[in-house]
Structures are given as C-alpha cells and as structure tokens.
Amino acid sequence: MKNKVQRFGKFLSAMVMPNIGALIAFGFLAALFIDTGWIPHKGFNSMVGPMLTYLIPILIASTGGRMIGGDRGRVVGSIAVIGAILSNTDITMLMAAMVMGPLAGYCVKKFDQLMESHMPAGFEMLINNFSVGILGMLLAILGYILIGPIMSGILSILSAGISILLNNKLLPLAAIFIEPAKVLFLNNAINHGVFTPIATLQAAETGKSIMYMLEANPGPGLGILLAYMFFCKDKTTKDSAPGAVVIHLLGGIHEIYFPYILINPLVIIAPIIGNMAAIFWYSITDCGLVGPASPGSLIAYLMMTPGPDMVKVIAGVLIAAGVSFVIASPIVKTAGSKSLEEAQSEMAAMKAEAKGQTVVPGTVENADTVKKIVFACDAGMGSSAMGATKFRNRIKGNRPDITVINTSVDNIPNDCDIAVVQTTLAERAKKSAPQAQLITLGNFLADPVLDALYVQLTTGDQPAAPAGENTDIVIPDVPIKKNILITDGVRLGQKPVSKEEAILAAGKLLAKLGYVDDSYAAAMLEREKLVTTYMGMGVAIPHGTTQAKGTVKKSGIVFFQYPEGVDFGDEKAQLVFGIAGVGDEHLDLLANLCTVLEDEARLETLKTTDDIEWVLEQLS
Numbered sequence: 367m368k369n370k371v372q373r374f375g376k377f378l379s380a381m382v383m384p385n386i387g388a389l390i391a392f393g394f395l396a397a398l399f400i401d402t403g404w405i406p407h408k409g410f411n412s413m414v415g416p417m418l419t420y421l422i423p424i425l426i427a428s429t430g431g432r433m434i435g436g437d438r439g440r441v442v443g444s445i446a447v448i449g450a451i452l453s454n455t456d457i458t459m460l461m462a463a464m465v466m467g468p469l470a471g472y473c474v475k476k477f478d479q480l481m482e483s484h485m486p487a488g489f490e491m492l493i494n495n496f497s498v499g500i501l502g503m504l505l506a507i508l509g510y511i512l513i514g515p516i517m518s519g520i521l522s523i524l525s526a527g528i529s530i531l532l533n534n535k536l537l538p539l540a541a542i543f544i545e546p547a548k549v550l551f552l553n554n555a556i557n558h559g560v561f562t563p564i565a566t567l568q569a570a571e572t573g574k575s576i577m578y579m580l581e582a583n584p585g586p587g588l589g590i591l592l593a594y595m596f597f598c599k600d601k602t603t604k605d606s607a608p609g610a611v612v613i614h615l616l617g618g619i620h621e622i623y624f625p626y627i628l629i630n631p632l633v634i635i636a637p638i639i640g641n642m643a644a645i646f647w648y649s650i651t652d653c654g655l656v657g658p659a660s661p662g663s664l665i666a667y668l669m670m671t672p673g674p675d676m677v678k679v680i681a682g683v684l685i686a687a688g689v690s691f692v693i694a695s696p697i698v699k700t701a702g703s704k705s706l707e708e709a710q711s712e713m714a715a716m717k718a719e720a721k722g723q724t725v726v727p728g729t730v731e732n733a734d735t736v737k738k739i740v741f742a743c744d745a746g747m748g749s750s751a752m753g754a755t756k757f758r759n760r761i762k763g764n765r766p767d768i769t770v771i772n773t774s775v776d777n778i779p780n781d782c783d784i785a786v787v788q789t790t791l792a793e794r795a796k797k798s799a800p801q802a803q804l805i806t807l808g809n810f811l812a813d814p815v816l817d818a819l820y821v822q823l824t825t826g827d828q829p830a831a832p833a834g835e836n837t838d839i840v841i842p843d844v845p846i847k848k849n850i851l852i853t854d855g856v857r858l859g860q861k862p863v864s865k866e867e868a869i870l871a872a873g874k875l876l877a878k879l880g881y882v883d884d885s886y887a888a889a890m891l892e893r894e895k896l897v898t899t900y901m902g903m904g905v906a907i908p909h910g911t912t913q914a915k916g917t918v919k920k921s922g923i924v925f926f927q928y929p930e931g932v933d934f935g936d937e938k939a940q941l942v943f944g945i946a947g948v949g950d951e952h953l954d955l956l957a958n959l960c961t962v963l964e965d966e967a968r969l970e971t972l973k974t975t976d977d978i979e980w981v982l983e984q985l986s
Contacts, residue, residue: 381433381464384892385425392417392657400573404673418570419455423447423463430467431474438498439471445502446470446509453514458570460563462517466509473501537576537649541641544581546634548620562658574654574672576645582662583644585683586637587614587623589690593636593698594626613933615664633697640690644682651678731803733822736768740782740802742775742795750774752901753786757816764824778802786819788898851985855879855924856978862930869894869908872924872944881922881946886910889917890944900934904973909945918946925981929974940973 392414399410424444431443443466450462477497485493530536565577591614595607607626614623627633648654655670664683671679741757743750750772758770773779775791778799785802787795792806807815855875863871873887889910893899899908910917924944931938968984975981 381426381430381467384429384888385422388417388422388425392422394657415570418458418566420451422566423451423459426460427463427467427470430464431471434468434471435474435478436471438494439467439474441498442474442502442505443467443470445498446505449506449509449511450514450517451509453510454518457518458563458566459514459517460566461520462509462513465513465517466505469513470501470505473505474498477501535646535649537580538642538645540580541638541645545586545637545641548581565655565658568654569656572654574656574675576648576654578655578658578670579648579653579667579679579682580641580645582659582667583641583683583686584615584620584662584664584667585644585686586640586690587620588683588687589640589692590623590626590633590636590694592687592691593633593694597695597698599699620662630697633694636690636694636697637686639693640686640688643689644686647682647685648678651675651682653678653682655679736783736823738769738771738779738782739784739786740778740799741770741772741786742778742791742798743772743788752907753816757786757820761820761823768823784819786816850921851923851925851982852879853978853982855922856927856981857925858927858976858978858981860926860928862928863932865894865932865934866891868906868926868928868932868939868942869944872908872926872942875924875926876922876944876946879922879924881918881920882910883917883919886917886946898934900937900939902937903969904931904938904940905943906932906934906939906941907943907945909947921947925985927973927975927981 395410395414395417398405399407400414424447427443427447428440429443431439431441431446433439435442446469447459447463447466450466451459474497481493481497561577561580565575568575568577588611591607591611594603595611598604598607603626610623610626614620627637653675654672655667656672657670659666659670667679667683668676739754739757741750741754754770754772761768761770775787775794776798778785778795780799780801782799782802784805785795785799786805786807789806792804795802795804805815805819857871857875860868860871869890870887873882873890876882876886877884890908893910894908898906900906923946926942926944928940928942931940932942972981972984
C-alpha cells in the first residue's frame with residue numbers, strides 16, 4: 367500500500383512540479399496587484415483570474431498527457447481539460463486536470479497500439495491529426511458532462527472538511543500525518559494531490575491560503591538540526607549539522623534532516639508537535655501564502671507571504687523551530703550509538719523500498735553463457751554510454767566473446783543476457799527485457815556491483831575481489847570529432863549553485879552555442895527527476911529526456927567546473943558535462959572522459975584547473 371501511494375504521489379508530482387513556476391507567477395501577480403495587494407492595479411489584476419482558471423489546469427493536463435501519450439497526448443490533454451474547466455469556472459480544475467491529462471495520454475497510446483499494424487501507408491499524418499482532434503473533442507465533452515462535475519463535488523467535500531477543521535481549530539492535527547509522511551517519502555501524494563488544489567481554490571477566493579504552509583514550513587526540521595548541532599554526542603554527526611541547517615533552511619531540501627530522525631526515530635515527535643504549534647499559530651492569526659513555496663526554503667516561504675502577514679509568518683517558522691528544538695534536545699542528548707552514516711544508508715534503503723525498487727546483487731547465473739550485456743539509462747545517450755565504454759574495455763581482454771552496448775531503458779534488445787541499470791529504472795527494465803538478468807546499481811562508474819559482475823564473468827566464481835579495485839582497466843585514447851567540445855563551451859571556476867541551477871546553466875549554454883532549442887534546458891531538468899545523472903567520482907552528465915531529442919540541432923557538449931561541488935543528492939559533482947547528442951557523435955568524448963577518470967591525478971586537476979587549453983587537450 368505504501369509503495370502504491372508513493373508511486374501515485376510521484377506521478378502527481380511529475381505533473382505538477384514542472385508547472386510550479388506558473389503557480390508562483392500567479393502568486394506574485396495576486397500578491398502585488400489584486401485589490402488587497404501590495405500595489406493594486408486593475409489592468410494587471412485582470413490576468414490573475416484567467417491564469418488560475420485556464421492556464422494552470424491546461425499546463426498540468428498537457429504535462430500529464432505527454433507523460434503517457436507523448437506530444438499527441440499533450441495536445442489531447444490540453445483540449446480535454448477545457449471541457450472540465452468550462453463545466454464550472456468558479457473553481458480551479460487542478461484535480462480535473464490531473465485526471466484528464468493522463469486519461470488523454472492513455473487514449474492516444476491505446477489508439478496508436480490499435481493502429482500499429484493497420485496504418486495505411488501515406489495516411490499516417492492525416493490519421494494522427496484527425497485522431498487527436500476527435501479524441502480531444504470526445505474527451506472534452508466527457509470532461510464537461512462527467513469529470514468536471516465529479517471533481518467539483520470532491521473538491522467541495524474536501525474544502526468543507528478543511529473548513530470544519532479550521533472553524534474548530536483542529537487543522538493542527540494534520541501535522542500528525544504530514545511529518546511522518548515526509549520521512550517515508552509520501553509527502554508528494556499529500557501535498558500535490560490534496561493540499562495544492564484546495565490551497566489554489568482558497569487563494570483565488572481570499573488571496574491566500576494556509577494550506578500552502580502545512581508541508582513546506584522549514585521550522586520543524588530546523589529545530590531538529592539545531593538540537594543535533596548543540597547536543598549530539600557523536601562528533602561526526604554534530605559537525606555535519608551546521609551545513610545541513612544551511613541546506614535545509616535556505617535551499618529548501620527537507621530530505622537533509624530525514625537521516626537525523628532515523629538516527630533516533632523517537633525524534634519524530636519533535637517536528638510533529640512543532641508543526642502543530644505553527645499551524646495553530648497560523649490559524650488563530652489568519653495567515654496564509656499566496657502561492658506554493660517550492661522548494662520549502664525560508665526564502666521561498668517569505669516570497670509567497672503577503673506583506674501584512676510577514677511578521678506573523680516568520681513568527682510561525684520560529685515557533686515551529688523552537689518547539690521542535692526543545693522537544694528534540696533531550697532525545698538527542700540521550701541518543702544511542704547509531705551514526706549518521708548508518709542512518710543515511712537506512713534512509714536510502716527506505717527510499718528505494720518506497721519507490722518499489724529492488725536491489726539486485728552483482729551476481730548472475732550461468733556466467734559462461736553470457737554473450738550480450740546492455741547498459742541502459744533513461745535516454746541511452748549519457749550515463750549508460752560511459753558505463754558501457756568503461757566496462758567493455760575492462761572485460762574485452764578476458765571475455766572477447768561478450769558484446770557490451772548501451773541503449774535507452776525502454777529499448778533493451780531481445781537478445782540481451784544482462785541488463786545493467788540504475789536502481790530507480792529497475793521496473794522499466796523488467797518490462798523492456800523480461801528475459802534478461804537484471805543488475806541494478808547506484809552509478810555507472812564506481813559501483814562495487816560492477817566489480818562483482820566483472821569477477822564472476824571472468825572467473826566464473828562468486829566475487830572475491832575488493833570493491834572498487836579497478837587497476838586492470840585500460841581504456842585507449844579515442845579521438846573526438848571536431849566541434850563537439852569547444853573553447854566557448856568550457857566554464858571553469860564556477861561558484862557553488864543548486865543542482866537545478868547547474869543543469870539550467872548547462873542547458874542555456876548548449877542553446878547559446880546553437881546545439882539545441884531553448885526548451886532543451888527544461889527537458890534536462892525533467893530528465894534529472896527520473897533518475898540522477900550523477901555518475902560517481904565527482905562527475906555529472908545532465909542531458910535531455912528521450913522525448914527532447916527532436917530539439918537537438920547538432921551534437922555538442924559543454925563543461926562546467928565547480929571546484930566546491932554541486933549537490934547531486936548525497937554526492938557532490940565538481941565536473942558537470944551538459945550533453946546534446948545526434949546519433950552517437952558525442953560518445954567518443956564520453957569514452958575519452960573515462961580515460962581521464964582512470965587517472966586520479968588528472969581527474970583532480972580537472973576539478974580545479976583554470977587552464978582551458980589544458981582541459982580541451984585532456985578531453986580531445
């Protein structure tokens with residue numbers, strides 16, 4: 367049940383998160399220009415209603431349609447949700463959009479499957495276009511007659527329930543479910559499936575909503591981190607807390623404090639009571655945000671705060687932090703011996719479990735009969751290419767009979783004997799290649815699972831070599847094609863930024879140099895949500911989704927050096943390579959990069975050098 371709820375929440379999040387910017391834009395317009403805003407303006411205020419009523423539901427529905435039915439699903443989803451919107455324009459049809467978009471994509475997908483072997487030659491474009499129009503029309507009618515009214519009823523019931531909790535001062539009880547859900551990675555199902563639609567409706571009516579504040583408040587987690595910073599007996603854990611405070615409070619990455627709860631599960635009481643106190647304060651002082659605070663940092667929280675509520679909102683964050691700190695401190699003082707490292711490992715396992723992932727050891731059956739190994743990532747153009755190159759050169763001396771290739775996870779060939787994928791793609795790999803033995807790992811470059819696989823394939827024995835011992839790897843220099851990496855595509859000595867900012871910077875530079883369209887940067891962020899592009903050894907290679915290949919004009923790579931590192935989850939990347947590939951033209955550079963990674967001295971120099979010519983020479 368937990369897995370299903372988490373997957374449902376992740377699906378909802380995948381529809382909503384790419385469009386959070388639109389909600390934030392609506393929030394800014396409302397905060398500034400409505401009649402009770404900071405700078406009332408009749409003309410600018412006229413944009414607020416249409417943006418909320420039409421733009422945001424259409425964006426969400428189109429995203430949901432594209433996730434299942436591709437570009438045609440996106441168009442049908444946009445058409446279909448219009449019917450639901452016009453069935454009742456007095457409310458915001460976010461929930462209807464989350465239904466109509468995926469339904470539209472599913473209908474397009476099923477239609478394409480039915481027509482797969484019956485499409486008359488020469489009529490493909492005609493049939494595809496007419497099918498979009500007809501399906502869109504039928505689903506719009508369905509939305510107007512059925513889906514819209516049903517969602518209106520559900521939202522009315524939920525809103526009435528929230529009103530009862532508010533009127534009876536019972537809303538703080540929501541914290542009992544919110545805080546444990548965050549640690550169990552179920553927050554997306556609650557936040558995007560329930561809170562955001564209700565909050566958006568309330569904000570449209572009153573200009574703000576307390577529902578935006580329930581999950582995003584950074585105060586409860588701040589209190590826990592401060593307790594560890596002052597009272598933890600384990601020096602390593604104590605020393606790590608100040609950095610976690612900055613990441614949590616200013617970066618809005620709440621995941622950073624989850625391991626500190628797992629060290630002592632009893633600590634969960636602290637954020638629950640802290641958030642209850644804050645929600646009670648916000649209820650009695652009539653506070654609310656004008657839009658979603660995403661991510662849940664203090665900066666985002668305050669940016670979405672109406673001017674008159676600013677002091678009250680800050681007070682609520684401090685109340686949550688203070689109560690959480692007071693409750694957590696004695697628990698931390700009497701803590702057991704579990705270390706932060708153990709808790710982080712436990713958290714990773716819990717997160718994998720919550721996502722329905724299965725970790726498979728690096729062992730295989732009938733190793734002597736293996737003929738083809740496929741490294742697969744989401745798009746088949748970056749991380750899997752480097753992993754395949756490295757493993758191919760490692761094993762060819764002992765097993766020249768084994769073919770090692772890379773591809774996208776949805777296109778693993780039928781003759782594949784072993785599929786090597788990142789853990790988060792395991793389920794897709796099983797569907798794509800049910801006949802293959804599955805090996806899952808954290809990254810393609812420095813995972814002990816690959817050492818175990820190498821030992822078994824070359825000796826036939828269970829792995830006995832020390833993990834990470836790659837002294838036998840020899841990768842020849844491979845000349846890259848000209849103009850794939852150029853001087854203007856290299857940026858050294860960059861200041862630390864967030865992962866999202868680093869990816870956007872790479873995407874924008876790819877577009878500036880003429881390799882891709884401007885939309886490619888957004889596709890790179892979308893790709894990162896599917897599975898991390900962090901490769902290990904301080905290297906990340908962000909690139910677009912499979913669907914974004916149509917926006918690539920020519921192959922190109924850009925290189926950003928961040929000496930202090932960019933946080934990619936629990937790891938830091940000092941080297942960020944933005945990739946746009948047509949065919950396999952970019953793979954030569956990735957192969958050459960593998961050579962550099964094998965030389966520890968060159969790798970470390972690459973992370974700190976200010977000599978662009980040296981960088982180009984090493985990667986050429």
